[in-house]
Amino acid sequence: MGKIVRHMWSFTHVDKEPVIVLVTGAAGQIGYALVPMIARGLMLGPDQPVILHMLDIEPAAEALEGVKMELIDAAFPLLKGVVATTDVVEACMNVNIAVMVGGFPRKEGMERKDVMSKNVAIYKAQASALEQHAAADCKVLVVANPANTNALILKEFAPSIPEKNITCLTRLDHNRALGQISERLNVPVSEVKNVIVWGNHSSTQYPDANHATIITSNGDKSVRELVADDNWLKTEFQSIVQQRGAAIIKARKLSSALSAASAICDHMRDWVHGTSTGTWVSMGVCSDGSYGIEPGLIYSFPVSCQNGKWSIVQGLKIDEFSRAKMDATAKELIEEKSTAYTCLELEK
């Protein structure tokens, strides 16, 4: 089967124009959790109609059709159309937002880079389809692992897509860090802000709470002072966040689909609608050399967003401990880039 039947509904002139959102790997675990969130307005807002383009591969075509049937049955008022297809060109046609989840997930005992050879080849191929068929200002979020390096390959093989429009997901790690601080200080997670996840979405990522604060009625208070245990922040806090994906795979035998889908919505919502004043989030973005990180790498930085654009938060003080961690994760990304190119050469 090349294509699955297209289903599109008409919309009235009083609605906003629908935004077309591509989800690749839509029949998978994350896809199944994500598409209803998008259709409910959790990504783009409660008044923004959407059309979903769902892509998967031939062996998953029947499951994908099942997801489409459920989307129809859920009668989401914002959902103005669904395309379920195994044809990458049809999937990418005119999309405004592309969420790239399709690929092979790592299994228990694997590092994320162990799925490199299979996944970078997919991202090279899909880069061309996006470049040729997506809307000119399409915003791209790569989720599939190794997320930073897949995004880097997509960027390099889709040179006409602006670099600023290609990102990867580290918001899940960011949210995990917020969650750990909330548990430790016994405060609602909504009152914790400005943690940072630097670098790679891998076990070398650097979750940094040095600049994080708790919102109180008497102003913001330093997380580092409230925790009053630098040793915990430098050891257990970091390893829990770094290893959380593996812990969930061990427990569920599947990857963290629910929290990943939620983080994907957070990432896109903040990128499109903006972050609140004085708050930043972590996003994997193309380095411009900020904080001494090699330009061109897709590296997770603290960013604030306004008018549909992200910018790296500048001027944060970096101590010696942080510097070493930030450099170590950058070094891994440089190595991954070189492995990815070797894999692509071997594929030829």
Ligand SMILES: NC(=O)C1=CN([C@@H]2O[C@H](COP(=O)(O)OP(=O)(O)OC[C@H]3O[C@@H](n4cnc5c(N)ncnc54)[C@H](O)[C@@H]3O)[C@@H](O)[C@H]2O)C=CC1
């Ligand atoms: N960046 C992050 O924070 C996170 C990343 N992940 C990664 O996200 C990816 C998806 O995870 P799950 O949904 O749990 O995996 P899954 O195996 O349940 O779903 C992946 C889907 O991608 C499809 N697929 C494979 N090749 C494809 C291609 N060429 N084009 C389109 N679709 C294709 C598969 O058929 C499958 O339906 C994995 O790479 C996983 O490691 C998972 C959690 C968090």
Ligand SMILES: O=C([O-])CC(=O)C(=O)O
């Ligand atoms: O760990 C994995 O392979 C899935 C993932 O990226 C995460 O949960 O952070």
